[in-house]
Amino acid sequence: MAEPDSKSVPGTPAGANLPITVMAFYKFHRVETPSTLQTHLRSLLDLHDMKGTILVAKEGLNGTIAGPTSKAPAMLNALRSIPGFAELNAKVSYCEDYPFLRAKVKLKREIVTMGQPDLDPTQPGEYVSPKDWNALIEDPDVLLIDTRNDYEVAIGSFKGAANPNTVRFRDFPEYVKTHLDQDKDKKIAMFCTGGIRCEKSTAYLKSQGFESVYHLEGGILQYLEDVPSAESLWEGDCFVFDERVAVDHQLEPAGYIQCHACRRPLKPVDTERPEYIRGESCHHCADETSEADRARFRERQRQIDLAQSRGESHLGDSARHQQRQHRDAKRSAKAAQRNPEQKVQRANSS
8 A cells, every 4th residue: 555656745746736635655653552643643634634544553654645735735744743753755646536435544563564563664774766776776796676566566677676476565574584595695675666665675684684785765656757768777667556557657657457356457458358357357366266256346346337327436435425315315215105294295395
């Protein structure tokens, strides 16, 4: 979740005149009472009309939220006023309407799940800016590792990067154990989409005795923004955790869609394969799910299509409001059928 995108606040990147600001942020900082912070954050979301999700754990915060552009600076200032988060940075983008359906603040053991809740992620490896990244990874003595999952690596990565072939980030410690234990004296450079996973993975390597560990500051997205295409060592597209699915070197949508069953990125041509059933399966996951799963996915897609045919939302706060309206209308209609006088009054009022 919450891989940062676009430019940092403050600033006025293109689109700043649009009504909705999207802010993605994370910060590792020890939180003594996550439940208290959860309550405070929920009140901030309500106060500033924000939707989206913030994860809270003892190791810090990770979130992507959206709300009125006029209120975004105040929301960011409120986040920075939380003790320990004064240096929290947000990456922002702009859009015409809310990209999220509801406001949620969730308690987690980790804000990015590696399965290492006792790790101190505030002790990461050395940051390397995008402008210095090429020189580092072109050094033949440096081992370059992509810390992202296999489906992300499949559509793009840095030239020469090792692919750990992880399905989930929590698989990364096993990769270190089986592939890197002999390289503790080697220079290791790691990267991820927006910085959070490589920051935590370098902290993990340091906790395991690795000494020369580096990571790309701001992640791939910052690199694509800062480094001209002619100088870039990036190959392919970059998976992102929003409706764009993947972006090219200009940070424009790269033409992918997402399988709503397994969440993997698909090219339009992949939808022509026999395994693809909209909302149910694709060639990546057709053999991974049970018939019960597929039946559940079919029903979910049916509900989505039904809501769309009515011009309604399927999920989120607006969907719940519409569902309440439908229920209230049905109750009123039944009550009118039971009460002829009320039925006459309803007819006269119409």
